[in-house]
Amino acid sequence: MKANKAVLLVNLGTPKAPTVGKVRKYLSQFLNDPRVIDINPVGRAVLVNGIIVPFRAPKSTKIYKELWTEEGSPLIIHGEKLKEKVQQQLGDEYVVELAMRYQEPSIPKVLEKIKSYNVKEILVLPLFPQYASSSTGSAIQAVMEVIKNWWVIPELKIVSQYFDRPDYIEAQAEAAAAYNHEDYDHVLFSYHGLPVRQVDKVYNEGLCSDHHCEDAYDRENQFCYKAACFETTRLIANRIGIPEEKYTIGFQSRLDKKWLTPFSDELVEEFAKKGHKKLLVFSPAFTADCLETTIEIGDEYDEIFKENGGEHLQLVPSLNSNPKWVDTVCNIIKERM
Template sequence: MNKTGVLLINLGTPDSPSVSDVRSYLSQFLNDPRVIDIPWLARKVLVNLIIVPFRAPKSAKIYQKLWTENGSPLLYYSEEAKRLLQQELPQDYQVHLAMRYKNPSIPDVLETMRKKNYSRIIILPMFPQYASASTGSALEEVMRVMKSWWVIPEVKMISQYYNHPTFIDAFVARGKQYTISDYDHVLFSYHGLPERQVDKVYDSGLCSDHDCEQEITHENKFCYKATCYATTRLLAEKLNIPADKYTVCFQSRLDQKWLKPFSDEVVRECGRKGMKKLLVFSPAFTADCLETVIEIGDEYQEIFHEHGGEKVQLVESLNDHPLWIRCLKDLVLAN
């Protein structure tokens, strides 16, 4: 019987919130040349001698705040998505889950899939907007592992789905849990990237040479900045949010040469302007994680309050929402 294997891939999480496990996770994550795209030696010195030793103990304390009785929210909700998707697919499909960093690892899960002798394998990273540091890295790791297989079946890789109707509908449904008119402003906060990484998308010119805030073209269709703005336009239209009532911004920066505007600075400025209530979507994340629960839910709340604001309300990630599971099903069956 011809069977199809489906591999969902999310970014990853430490095995526990202990300092040693967080250190191991950060080391694997930040040593990825697609994440920190600088020369090898400079990356090794920066990551292994500076960032990881100083950041691991601080990050472990944050992960301890994030951890629940189900463990890591990102891993828990990714596993739930796998389980629920399996229930929705025909019997000749089998769903697997891997993390780009740590466990369950891509090499281990692919070895299990290899032994299943699937006729076809569909690779589906859980990142709606393509970025080399997320989708690109996950797909590269899959290719690295599979290139050693003696038998390589038909393989389909899904690079992005930032504008998929059901993906948009799922975030719209999350947003409609709140009365948007009650909020002074809406933020669409995406994970940041170094500007040089979006510049590398283009064979000629820079990201700033293209109208990425306004349109998707043949040239910028894989530009992370352009697809973030495109996702936002679709969500704002469906939620009837006027252009002057929302801001696209980028969080989790490491330095000033990352995509702007920076989310924390936008939150700070909203407080200074006298706004009292902010609603924040984070549509680059399909499962709640440190960047949503802690960075937006806790840290931005603190910033906003310090500058006169009252409430930063995080819109939940898609997690196990039925429309998100339907989106995954649609993507699989269409490919």
């Protein structure tokens, strides 16, 4: 093999199939991750294995069946297409692989494959624009847990976040090009939620609420997920020309009330009750369309919006394997290797 540089793209994961058994296996691995549910280990085991997974698996299976396509899981499909296009653009100096933090293709198996290539450098690129311990942090830790046992450890480089790159913002603008924000009454930027305690842990002093995360992004809050989400929104809105009064930031997929607010589903209901008829929704925390975008926003939020007087909710597709997104990924790689 000519390649002496390896790139590992990592996304969150997906069940192997939309069956109760496969979904249960996925949820168990995902929710037992101490970076995802960061509570006492005994409490986590009881909560996840005794309550959440047994009750949630059958319900989630029905949703995954709605999401599934003839080709399989959209997250895998988009990931493979991105990998192929990035590989093609980079050429044979690099080898590009895709892994999932949970389930298949697994990080240990893909890293074993990379190890067999005997490359000089490895770049780990989690496909999460904004850093969060439960996504980026977990992916990086999983990679390190495998590589630490190698006798020969090649030069290792890691990308923790990239939401403020101009080319990433351009990629978001390209994804939104088919939708004129002026045709909509309001624009919602919906990000995956996190427990407030997880963003609080970012700070050496004080809590997230003690800082200025909604208003500015700087050295002080550079690894705060909430601050990164607000900054991402400002950058995209400024690039597209959406005035500040016309957009709102929300957080979705919460498990309880102690998560980041405002909650996206409640905002959607509120917009409809205010008389908004057309709502445009971005989901910049997701680089590939998945259950949280296609089903949660595209179907469930659309239903909430219409039930409360709205007429049309339009989801802006994720970056998936769009040309400018492929360019961005290649730029990140070439700048670091």
